[in-house]
Amino acid sequence: MTTAATSGGRGARERILKATVELFARDGIHATGIARLVDVAHVSTRTLYQHFPSKEALVGAYLERLESEPGGPAQIETVLLCEDLAPRDRLLALFAAPPVDRASGQVVRGCPFHNTVVEAAGRMPDAATFVERHKRELVATLIATAEAAGAADPEELGGQLAILFEGARALATSLNDPQPFEDARGLATTLIDSAIGRPL
Amino acid sequence: MTTAATSGGRGARERILKATVELFARDGIHATGIARLVDVAHVSTRTLYQHFPSKEALVGAYLERLESEPGGPAQIETVLLCEDLAPRDRLLALFAAPPVDRASGQVVRGCPFHNTVVEAAGRMPDAATFVERHKRELVATLIATAEAAGAADPEELGGQLAILFEGARALATSLNDPQPFEDARGLATTLIDSAIGRPL
DNA sequence: CCCGAAGTACAACGGTCGCTATACTTGCGT
């Protein structure tokens, strides 16, 4: 179901970005042509190219949007910054919910950042660099949160949780089954509680 | 560096498959056109289409080859079946070596099966089904090996190792850094030894 | 030796894709 704006008019850039996030994340970059993008965004082709010089530039904007958009497909990772939760709960929240896109209601097809690297296949170095930086920040955030939770070795725990998170998303995608997320949550709980000396 | 056969002649099907595995795994499916495939395989376009009715059929053959080819990009997983090693060592071997393709000598760009699902983006249901089955078999093999190693809860350990393996490959790809593989190996060692009651 | 299968060379087709040109319309800010 398309959730982008249903009427044309001013604010084209915003509609283009919304449609881009929706379609690139759900259907993939190669599978999403400019024509469909223009359809969903209710924007003329000309307008799209007045805002973005090329499809590759659109991919760059897509990645930036993924990072900043609160309800988007990358929303899960933002719980790490939620100050309302205790550090331990923030870490566990990563594995709490099945990774669902609020817009489409469907289970997210893996990690959109990682998928972009795979689809780019070495042909879009800027995108690869962006994702590399994003993932390094994710690991850094995990380490910082692990430290805030009082982990004995925050770097070790952060690195482990990063692998668990990526692995759960990848395996859930390949298996077409959310089960790995539950397995990862169980192991994550053990690792966290062991690292912070929490009683069983 | 291209390692496919350097001369034409009989045996085209084999050369086509070798080139397909090399190029699809290294450069991606979308990025690999029939023209390049034909070049590397030293085969005429016509011959390729006499062996495979379409590119999509070639993707199917590619996946089958990935599973069976001993030295191919999916070679790492085959150590699980190596009877020369003790079960515990088989499990650890998964994380021992950086995932390198013998043909290209480069670090493998994630898991080729998972990448195929991502690139297919829902447009090749057969490929997705194939990968799903492959991954279920991988998990099953991990569980069986965990059981052979004497794990207290083989299903739990197998599932955990599967997530670690997938996560290490995915994160190493996104980060463009083999570090996650080392982190995963450390955690895997702990999990295995804890599960089989091995002393530190 | 020679038939038939296997492979080759190459041009071209239809389709799609990213992208642009042209000419027109809309609607907010002042």
Place this chain on the structure above:
DNA sequence: ACGCAAGTATAGCGACCGTTGTACTTCGGG
């Protein structure tokens, strides 16, 4: 109320991609 930026509609370009047709060559087995 009106000017100008913003957006629209649409046709089409050139390039590339997967795929096919045609006519020719090369072998190996009987």
